[in-house]
Amino acid sequence: MIHNKKWLLGSMLAFSVMSGQALAAVSSAEASRLGQDLTPFGSQKAGNEAGTIPAWTGGISQPPAGADYQESGDFHPDPFPDDTVLFTINARNVDQYREHLSDGVIAMIETYPASFQIPVYQSRRSHAVPDWVARNTKENAISATVVGEGAGIQGAYGGYPFPILSGDSEQKAYQVIWNHLTRWRGVNITRKASEVAVQQNGDYTLVTSQQEAFFNYYNPEGDESTLDNVIFYYLSFTQSPPRLAGGAILVHETLNQIKNPRNGWGYNAGQRRVRRAPNLGYDSPIAAADNLRTADDTDIFNGALDRYNWTYEGMREIYVPYNNYRIAQEGLSYDEILGLSHINPELTRWELHRVHVVLATLKEGERHIYAKRRFYVDEDSWNTLLLDQYDGRDQLWRVSMAMVKNFYELPGVWSTLEVFNDLQARRYHVQGLDTEEPNTRVFSDDVPSRRYFSPASLRRRSVR
Template sequence: MMQNKKILLGSLLLFSFYAACAGAAVSPTEAKKLTGELTPFGAIREGNGADIPRWEGGIAQPPKEYQREGQHHPDPFKEDKPKETITAQNFTQYEKYLSEGLKALFKTYPTTFKIPLYVTRRSHSAPDWVNQNTYENAVNAELTKDGNGVTGAYGGIPFPVLHGSNERKALQAVWNHLTRWRGVFVTRRASETAVQRNGEFSLVNSQQEVFWNFYNPEGSEKDLKNILFYYLSFTISPARLAGGAVLVHETLDQVKEPRQAWGYNAGQRRVRRAPNLAYDSPIAASDNLRTADDTDMYNGAPDRYDWNYLGLKEMYIPYNSYQISQAGLKYADVLGVSHINPDYTRFEKHRVHVVEAKLKAGERHIYSRRVFYIDEDSWNIALVDQYDGRGELWRVSMAFLKNFYELPSTWTALDVFYDLQARRYHVQGLDSEERSTRVFTNEVPDRRYFSPQSLRRRGIR
């Protein structure tokens, strides 16, 4: 009798284990949708029958004007003209498709802020091997029990088909953003600046190098060792900051193992740990207009928030933003008083996953609530609304997305962070005055290249 009870108990435990596994990843039948009604990245393949078209594969190859690696991107849609322009005078006619942040910008800057609306181009695309990995991840990837990490995924979007509770769907969508495809190794030289209320700004120019360990073509999930990517940035100007550097080992599960960061001070010739580069730590180069976890629209551990998936909605977001990063465009022409010059922006209607994060009781962060609008085609966060401790809308972040067709992949041309209360804003990723834009390679560097020991040797003044 006792033996029978043991067998029954063992069977129940085994059944529970498999039931849990079945709920953790989608079935092969669900994953099969990625070859039919869904795109390889999990978006709805069909349009809305009106102003969102069917996805037909995105940009398959660079335009003929694109001749060399690192060249500023010729606009493949240069013949497009705005269909209409949303202003403070007429935005209520369009508010169904506007984020709260965009509405607030119209109210804050009623005479100057506007949104040029263009025809929707579903330009996102990715290499076949990334799409194949995404398909395999769909049936293997799982959130860790606490949602602070991902297992069973590598080299592609972990959760192309969202599933489970609203909380799990929200975390899956955010992890898709954190792990999205942006190449293997990238080098870029760009500027960032805080624009004051009177329009004055002072540029900080730097060179960044990133190795996306999650997409290492020579690796696998077991080789990750909890490292999502390696990041290295050297400041080039102004002179008072030149030679300074930051090194980051971005961990996948940052609750299990916090991000490792080091700073190099050229004046002191010293490398020091930067243990507080996380959550709402202010970023000095942004004049305190951007927190550590604002970078890239969102990064880091999700453990301080309760997450809720609010559904898939049609919204106006920045997209195919080639004009704002065209070669030779002067930063002074881009950086208007109060906000980016709207004449160089392009908004389109796309479907987005709407995700809400509310600060947990007892946790600390300057944002009590955040709402993310995540492009369904590429999993890039396009817009973020950030609320202060009183529950009032405080900041609005925007990623000006475009297809880097030499990869191909959708990423941001530049990021903008608006402070509605201070009436200042910060811009990151300006490169139109540089000789070249981002340069992508499939190089797999020696890990010592991103070691703190090498940071001082590479520092310059």
């Protein structure tokens, strides 16, 4: 693999000449804290004063000893099989824990008092990254900058761009969200998974697709100069139900979406044609989600930042979904996972973790169905674990949850399921179901040709 960034000095010098802006987000002295009192990805290495959040001691970097795990694609055995529930937060005792709960989680408990609850386990800081990602992250710390009003970033590649936040509240907010957008999720991934929109009576229809993604930002054979403004390439081929089967989409996700908006194409099986998909962003509804998820809800949040004003609200210690291996075990039926009004809480695991809190409020004159969004971003993995979304009346509307775990083969923490709860419709949507499949997602370091993720390739593969 190519893990260095020798290209960086020249590009940053050129940038400084053109813009007159500061070269670095933080000084070399600040960046030297990474791997010392800070983790390689920028979080506090120490635990909290109460001892309820432990120190980071390296995370999980390999499968548990003696586990029946052979290769990527195998389901991941629980590395903490002997952990038991410390206590459960429910409608009877929620007031006791409000200080450590997001507004969305409190609303879920109050909306479904008889069924929704939070089983709390011992906190385990399981996130880890490969050494080359850690090295690039340290270099990014002194070179990465935000472009415009959060429109994009430059001076970063192959690692978290802003492991140490700096600047004013707005700049810190941009940095947190860009860490989420460019977080470590491997190089190349394929998976077959289903998503469902669960109706009020519990009925659902699986929408199953074959998905492929190449994270160009982490291309081991490239560098920032070869990015061509593309963070990742994504392909999805719908296999069922019959009314949607045969359709496909292709996405080129851009690093600066104001300069060059996301490129998307759709294949219509009936017409046997590939067409540009100009509306594949912001609050465009997603048909497979029965309008319970917008385009920029995918991955909890994705896409351009330009329609919102952004504010960094600091860090909090709250209960979040973490180390969710039980709900992702091989052979677990979807009926066991999907409850009447929300996923089965007995299969979930919640832990106390520190999170960055970011508020996005809709700009005057801009349009989006969400007038306000509050992000809770993991200090270690930079995954957005919870997201509260409000309507134009400032009423809490939807609560998104990422059920994360460590994928041993990366290593790194990423979501195994993403859940979108609509409090007003009393329905919910789930992405990432694969426990009834023969294998889970498969990771590799393969670097495909650019033709593989082209519109012409989309059509050829769709008509086979």
